Amino acid sequence: MSRNPDPVADSVLPTQPKVDDARPDYPWKRSKKVACMLSFSGKDYYGMQRNPGDEIKTIEDELLAALNKSGQIDPTWETAPQKAFFVRASRTDKGVSAARMVVSLKMLQEADTIKKVNSFLPSDIRLQHIVRVTKNFNCQSQADARTYLYLTPTFSFSPVTDVVTEGWRCGPDTITNVNNVFKSFLGVHYYHNYTSGKLPMEPSSQRYIMEFEAGQPFEKMGMEWSVVKVKGQSFMLHQIRKMVGLGVAVARGHTSMETVKNAWGMERIDIPRAPGLGLMLDQIHYDRYNKKFAGDGVHEGLGWEGQFEAVEKFKEDFIFSDIIDTEVKEKSMLTWMGQVLPMHTFTPRHFESEVKESSPIRSAILKVSYDTERERKSIDVEEEGIKKARISGDEEDIIVQTQNGQKEVENVPA
Numbered sequence: 344m345s346r347n348p349d350p351v352a353d354s355v356l357p358t359q360p361k362v363d364d365a366r367p368d369y370p371w372k373r374s375k376k377v378a379c380m381l382s383f384s385g386k387d388y389y390g391m392q393r394n395p396g397d398e399i400k401t402i403e404d405e406l407l408a409a410l411n412k413s414g415q416i417d418p419t420w421e422t423a424p425q426k427a428f429f430v431r432a433s434r435t436d437k438g439v440s441a442a443r444m445v446v447s448l449k450m451l452q453e454a455d456t457i458k459k460v461n462s463f464l465p466s467d468i469r470l471q472h473i474v475r476v477t478k479n480f481n482c483q484s485q486a487d488a489r490t491y492l493y494l495t496p497t498f499s500f501s502p503v504t505d506v507v508t509e510g511w512r513c514g515p516d517t518i519t520n521v522n523n524v525f526k527s528f529l530g531v532h533y534y535h536n537y538t539s540g541k542l543p544m545e546p547s548s549q550r551y552i553m554e555f556e557a558g559q560p561f562e563k564m565g566m567e568w569s570v571v572k573v574k575g576q577s578f579m580l581h582q583i584r585k586m587v588g589l590g591v592a593v594a595r596g597h598t599s600m601e602t603v604k605n606a607w608g609m610e611r612i613d614i615p616r617a618p619g620l621g622l623m624l625d626q627i628h629y630d631r632y633n634k635k636f637a638g639d640g641v642h643e644g645l646g647w648e649g650q651f652e653a654v655e656k657f658k659e660d661f662i663f664s665d666i667i668d669t670e671v672k673e674k675s676m677l678t679w680m681g682q683v684l685p686m687h688t689f690t691p692r693h694f695e696s697e698v699k700e701s702s703p704i705r706s707a708i709l710k711v712s713y714d715t716e717r718e719r720k721s722i723d724v725e726e727e728g729i730k731k732a733r734i735s736g737d738e739e740d741i742i743v744q745t746q747n748g749q750k751e752v753e754n755v756p757a
Contacts, residue, residue, distance in 0.1 A: 371417045374449040376428070378474045378482055378645055381406070381444040382654055384467040384661040385623075391435040391444070395422070402468060403431065406446070409463035409470075415450045424448065432482040432627045433489060440662040441624035442492075442654050443471075443647055447482040467661055471650045474643045477636060488553060488628040489578065493571040493587050494621040494666050496676050497560050500569070503596040507680065512567050513560045521594045525555040525571075527603050528586055536606040536614055537586060538579040543609045551576040555586070563667055572625075581616055588615035591684075598689040610691035615684050618675040621666055 383402050385391075393403035403424075411421040420427040432445040452473055453459075460470045498511035500521050505511065535541035535548040542548075554574035560567045573583050589606065592598050592615055606612045629645040637644030647654060670676060 374451055376449055376476050376478050377452055378445050378447050378476045380472040382442050382469045382471055382657045385438050385440040386665050389437045405468055409460050412463040413459040430481055430483050432486055439622055442658050443626040445482045445627050447480055485632050486627050487630045488576050490574040490625045491583050492623050492625045497567040497569050499591050499676055500594055509566050518557050521557045524590050524593045528552050528555045532607045534582055536612050537582045564671055584617045585614045588617040602689045605691050612691050615687050618679050620675050623662055
């Protein structure tokens, strides 16, 4: 049976070019939630947290830039890390180092990720390990405790009656006596006097301290040192430095254990803040998370056992060595002991009082500073007078004050 020809059906349509509608590959769709385990020296950085818009160096800025350059995160995540669910376990102040810091985020986890990221990081920041974590893991809120270390010369433990030099050494009972003072901080207490902006008995000022002890002394660069270990559930601004400051003050004999008890009460006490140089974050603890998820066949525990040697080497090469070198050069602890600590009387007063505590030593130091400044200005005026006399060509005897305080007659030639 013949069919009628269909001009439309029988016509040969021109071949259309095939349109490739495949989307470009997005490699970061394979990103998974991980915990990055870092070590860093904070000497040249303005803390851990990035400050958008500020031209300052922070640890997070360096880390996010390295993750981007190594291709481990979407490039847009470097400036918008919240898109990667980026969270830091703890903030650190300017100059404070960390041996075992943790940040959580979504990123690629490849066989050579650690090597690639470290190639873009400065030598004072190291990515030590990457651990696959659960989808809802938050390294800050799920931390059980934090351990800080404070490296100090042992002459900070010397009795107030001793003449303190860098050659001072601990006696057989020195560390034991210091630790007896530190033990009084253990447990749950109100630390409103150890920070700012907190009222007495304010619930948010309550903190749980698990460990507080000074380690056995060791010698380095001609001085004796001790590492003070402080482990607590969490800490407030300046809390650790003030704990060390008051503990040292009691151990040296500037005040008594009664001051420690009074500082947890309703009254205000000005507590000395130890120098910030020796402070460093040692470790973030995740005991409950590890107990629940480590070893489930998918997730690894957040422990540092496999990185112990690398972390300890980093601490010696970058953190402790810098603290010791700086202390030897700048003598921050010796200066604090001689100029700051004696100014505190540890006198309790009403918490709302704005009156500074009365201190004869503070008054004496301020008077010496005032007299020294006035004398310096006087010398500057006299030196300026000599210059003018030389310029004018007058020849006269001018009484000048020399650097050693002796007065002498200087003849100024025309």
